[in-house]
Amino acid sequence: MDSTFTEEQTMLRKSTADFLVEKYPEAKVREIEESDTGHDPEIWRGMAELGWMGLVIPEEYEGMGMTFQDLSIVLEEMGRNIAPGPFFCTVLEGAYPILDAGSEEQKKEFLPKIANGELIFTLALLEADGIYDASGIAVKAVPKGDDFVINGTKLFVEQAINADYMIVVTRTREGASPEDGVTLFIVDAKTPGIHCEVIPTIGMEKLCEVSFKDVAIPKKNILGELDKGWPILSKVMERAAIAKASESLGAMDGIVPMTTDYLKDRVQYDEPLAQFQALQHIMADMFISLTTSKYLVYEAVWMESEGLPCAKEVAMAKAYVNQNYKELSRLMIRLYGANGTHREFKPGLYYRRAKAASIAFGDTGFQRERIARAIGLVS
Amino acid sequence: MDFKLSEEEEKRRKEFLDGCKELAKEKPEDFIEGIEADFETKNQPYVTRCRKEFAKRGWLRLGWPAEYGGVGSHMDRVFFGEARGYYGLPGVDIFGIEMLAPTLLAMGNKEVKDRYLPGIGNGDTTWCELYSEPNAGSDLAALTATAIRKGDEYVINGQKTWTTNAHNADWGFGLFRTDPQGRKRRNISFLLMDMKTPGITIKPLEYLNRMHMYNEVFYDDVHIPADQIIGEENQGWTVSQALVNFERSNVLAVSAVRRMLETLVEYCNETKVGGKPLAQDSVIRNKLAEMATEIEASRTVAYYIADQQNRNQMAALFESSAAKVFIGDIFERLGALGSDILGSYGQVSASRWARQRGIWESLYQTAFVLTISMGTNEIQKNIIAWYGLNMPRPLSPVSIEKALAAAQAAK
Ligand SMILES: Cc1cc2nc3c(=O)[nH]c(=O)nc-3n(C[C@H](O)[C@H](O)[C@H](O)COP(=O)(O)OP(=O)(O)OC[C@H]3O[C@@H](n4cnc5c(N)ncnc54)[C@H](O)[C@@H]3O)c2cc1C
Numbered sequence: 001m002d003s004t005f006t007e008e009q010t011m012l013r014k015s016t017a018d019f020l021v022e023k024y025p026e027a028k029v030r031e032i033e034e035s036d037t038g039h040d041p042e043i044w045r046g047m048a049e050l051g052w053m054g055l056v057i058p059e060e061y062e063g064m065g066m067t068f069q070d071l072s073i074v075l076e077e078m079g080r081n082i083a084p085g086p087f088f089c090t091v092l093e094g095a096y097p098i099l100d101a102g103s104e105e106q107k108k109e110f111l112p113k114i115a116n117g118e119l120i121f122t123l124a125l126l127e128a129d130g131i132y133d134a135s136g137i138a139v140k141a142v143p144k145g146d147d148f149v150i151n152g153t154k155l156f157v158e159q160a161i162n163a164d165y166m167i168v169v170t171r172t173r174e175g176a177s178p179e180d181g182v183t184l185f186i187v188d189a190k191t192p193g194i195h196c197e198v199i200p201t202i203g204m205e206k207l208c209e210v211s212f213k214d215v216a217i218p219k220k221n222i223l224g225e226l227d228k229g230w231p232i233l234s235k236v237m238e239r240a241a242i243a244k245a246s247e248s249l250g251a252m253d254g255i256v257p258m259t260t261d262y263l264k265d266r267v268q269y270d271e272p273l274a275q276f277q278a279l280q281h282i283m284a285d286m287f288i289s290l291t292t293s294k295y296l297v298y299e300a301v302w303m304e305s306e307g308l309p310c311a312k313e314v315a316m317a318k319a320y321v322n323q324n325y326k327e328l329s330r331l332m333i334r335l336y337g338a339n340g341t342h343r344e345f346k347p348g349l350y351y352r353r354a355k356a357a358s359i360a361f362g363d364t365g366f367q368r369e370r371i372a373r374a375i376g377l378v379s
Numbered sequence: 380m381d382f383k384l385s386e387e388e389e390k391r392r393k394e395f396l397d398g399c400k401e402l403a404k405e406k407p408e409d410f411i412e413g414i415e416a417d418f419e420t421k422n423q424p425y426v427t428r429c430r431k432e433f434a435k436r437g438w439l440r441l442g443w444p445a446e447y448g449g450v451g452s453h454m455d456r457v458f459f460g461e462a463r464g465y466y467g468l469p470g471v472d473i474f475g476i477e478m479l480a481p482t483l484l485a486m487g488n489k490e491v492k493d494r495y496l497p498g499i500g501n502g503d504t505t506w507c508e509l510y511s512e513p514n515a516g517s518d519l520a521a522l523t524a525t526a527i528r529k530g531d532e533y534v535i536n537g538q539k540t541w542t543t544n545a546h547n548a549d550w551g552f553g554l555f556r557t558d559p560q561g562r563k564r565r566n567i568s569f570l571l572m573d574m575k576t577p578g579i580t581i582k583p584l585e586y587l588n589r590m591h592m593y594n595e596v597f598y599d600d601v602h603i604p605a606d607q608i609i610g611e612e613n614q615g616w617t618v619s620q621a622l623v624n625f626e627r628s629n630v631l632a633v634s635a636v637r638r639m640l641e642t643l644v645e646y647c648n649e650t651k652v653g654g655k656p657l658a659q660d661s662v663i664r665n666k667l668a669e670m671a672t673e674i675e676a677s678r679t680v681a682y683y684i685a686d687q688q689n690r691n692q693m694a695a696l697f698e699s700s701a702a703k704v705f706i707g708d709i710f711e712r713l714g715a716l717g718s719d720i721l722g723s724y725g726q727v728s729a730s731r732w733a734r735q736r737g738i739w740e741s742l743y744q745t746a747f748v749l750t751i752s753m754g755t756n757e758i759q760k761n762i763i764a765w766y767g768l769n770m771p772r773p774l775s776p777v778s779i780e781k782a783l784a785a786a787q788a789a790k
């Protein structure tokens with residue numbers, strides 16, 4: 001066992017942090033958040049130059065061929081800086097599914113362009129139920145000649161307004177189980193009949209409603225096999241869940257020192273607030289939440305990175321971080337007093353994002369049910 | 380960051396697990412379970428059986444230097460703790476093995492080490508810790524029991540309390556005031572004593588569940604040889620604070636709760652209420668999943684601390700305070716959760732009416748062993764805030780008064 005990061009990883013963390021601190025000062029984060037697109041093409045180009053979108057893409061497809069564990073370091077730093085934009089959806093919801101299940105032709109077509117920052121991807125998965133379960137997939141794709149025709153509405157599609165392509169999860173057959181008969185399509189976002197609209201949400205990440213009206217997609221754009229998309233998606237969701245946990249962990253790792261510093265600076269009753277034991281114990285509790293979250297996440301990240309079966313560990317890490325990120329940001333607001341409640345201060349940014357992050361790729365109830373099964377409770 | 384144990388480590392880990400599994404088969408029917416099982420009088424024959432077996436295998440000397448018969452590495456201590464915790468085995472005298480031996484190795488001179496380490500490592504002598512007094516708990520430096528040097532001896536008077544296992548232990552180590560005039564922490568010495576020395580009286584104290592775990596210890600002109608001191612006279616505070624070589628991962632407690640959760644899962648699968656297994660109750664599923672998650676989190680932190688300590692003994696100090704608070708809280712909450720899930724049976728003590736041998740009624744009461752002894756959870760939080768997060772220590776009303784008076788005087 002080795003509980004330390006490699007020298008290369010420490011350097012990666014530092015260079016990532018340097019870039020993000022420079023490019024995503026708080027004012028910039030807010031500007032992007034408030035903008036219509038939620039995306040800054042200039043920062044995006046900078047990230048492409050550093051090779052981030054291609055970090056985990058193999059070198060043969062013009063990526064850097066690094067590991068998921070390396071990627072998680074970048075995600076932690078993005079979480080710490082609350083960096084908005086289409087990075088997460090492009091890499092976790094676009095590049096990875098193609099890497100996992102794409103044909104050689106699809107890989108050659110899309111991966112180099114993702115790595116170079118030319119293409120933004122996203123995943124159109126959730127529907128009206130808002131659940132990460134195959135039973136929620138109702139949008140139909142019906143064969144017609146060399147095409148499939150998609151009709152229906154997807155919800156909470158991250159950054160769909162900026163996407164060049166989306167992977168659309170459809171129902172192509174009413175199978176024996178809900179998992180049977182799900183098909184994934186790589187869809188050009190400019191295909192006629194697609195309409196995107198931003199849903200107002202607490203985290204302002206530009207989660208969209210995407211409606212499909214007689215959208216014709218060539219059969220060759222199926223990702224993986226017809227009717228057999230669910231296992232691909234399961235893996236993608238598992239990886240995205242732990243990636244989201246890494247991002248959240250980075251934010252939590254930012255909250256603790258930031259709040260400590262605030263308490264050291266702010267004077268009331270002639271003393272820095274940090275002097276009051278009531279607040280010290282809250283900070284200690286926050287440190288404990290952070291510490292215990294860290295290694296649970298690191299273990300799951302490592303397993304994912306090594307390709308070990310880790311459904312239970314991922315569910316645990318996601319469930320735990322869901323709760324702890326919300327809790328830490330809640331306490332951060334409390335310890336900042338009225339400043340914490342002001343839109344212009346940092347705590348609220350974390351608090352709003354924590355809510356969104358806790359929902360993405362499985363909220364706590366969803367994950368705990370998976371854990372319950374994994375620890376052997378009969379259902 | 381890599382959680383994979385080396386082949387060699389996996390092999391060692393399995394040796395400990397297999398060894399403990401074998402020994403667990405000999406556990407008597409009426410064995411009283413729990414991390415405090417070592418101290419229970421009824422358990423003593425099996426406690427001794429385990430201790431002797433461990434000694435034979437060298438497992439009481441893990442990580443010690445070779446000259447004292449040491450075998451294995453720091454990680455072996457961790458694996459052994461994990462295995463013992465999982466199979467609920469007694470037989471490792473926490474005071475001798477986990478506390479005194481590391482202290483002697485770090486602070487003792489050769490003579491002292493030669494005299495005491497073999498007995499500890501062979502499982503021949505067991506120990507107790509004589510720190511707390513009625514008016515010195517968290518604020519240990521407020522202790523008042525005295526040990527006054529007279530010729531070649533120290534003469535001890537005063538009282539200790541909450542002394543776990545004093546009724547079984549052969550020897551004790553403790554802190555005593557060797558110079559009544561000196562300042563709070565500056566005149567304390569670290570002394571060792573045979574618990575059969577004339578003038579020592581041990582009176583049992585009853586724990587919540589009636590078990591005999593701890594005691595009061597009274598000293599009435601107790602003479603002990605002066606060479607039974609560790610470190611210099613009046614330097615005992617420093618000796619007692621030596622953190623070097625302590626195993627701080629709490630892995631034993633972690634694997635103990637892991638095992639308990641497994642038994643609770645089995646219980647929920649097997650037990651029907653209203654025709655439906657408890658395991659199908661969505662609230663129970665949610666709660667057990669949450670608990671399993673927290674236990675896994677504490678396991679990963681334990682392994683992090685173990686690996687850090689394996690590299691550098693003084694590493695991960697604040698993480699280990701965090702880990703201790705966390706696992707202590709888990710004990711208390713698991714005791715409550717388990718006994719809640721048992722419904723009416725959650726109140727039944729070990730008896731023919733009990734379910735799960737009464738372990739939940741027991742844990743509900745014994746969980747405080749972790750949250751109060753060895754630095755309460757609140758004291759651990761102080762440590763995290765003051766030293767881990769560098770927050771200023773709060774001023775006590777007394778020191779504020781003093782500061783104001785001094786400012787006034789300066790004017
Ligand atoms: C929604 C809202 C509406 C408001 N409306 C009004 C209004 O109409 N008029 C008005 O005058 N004010 C108003 N306020 C201000 C409010 O009275 C203050 O926010 C409040 O007194 C706390 O002060 P603070 O925000 O400066 O926090 P601080 O005093 O800086 O406190 C920060 C943190 O430290 C803690 N803390 C402070 N001192 C101690 C201590 N001695 N021991 C332990 N913990 C301590 C606090 O509990 C808090 O968690 C409003 C605030 C809010 C959030």
Ligand SMILES: Cc1cc2nc3c(=O)[nH]c(=O)nc-3n(C[C@H](O)[C@H](O)[C@H](O)COP(=O)(O)OP(=O)(O)OC[C@H]3O[C@@H](n4cnc5c(N)ncnc54)[C@H](O)[C@@H]3O)c2cc1C
Nearest residue numbers: 508509510511516517541542543748751752753755757758
């Ligand atoms: C099961 C058990 C076994 C024990 N075995 C031994 C043994 O073998 N040998 C031995 O010497 N002692 C032993 N002890 C005693 C143990 O070390 C003390 O109980 C412990 O140090 C706390 O002291 P106290 O009980 O006097 O509580 P107090 O110090 O009186 O504390 C009472 C409460 O106040 C809190 N508190 C105290 N100071 C602060 C502070 N500065 N800031 C915030 N909160 C504070 C505490 O956390 C606690 O909640 C044992 C105790 C128990 C419960």
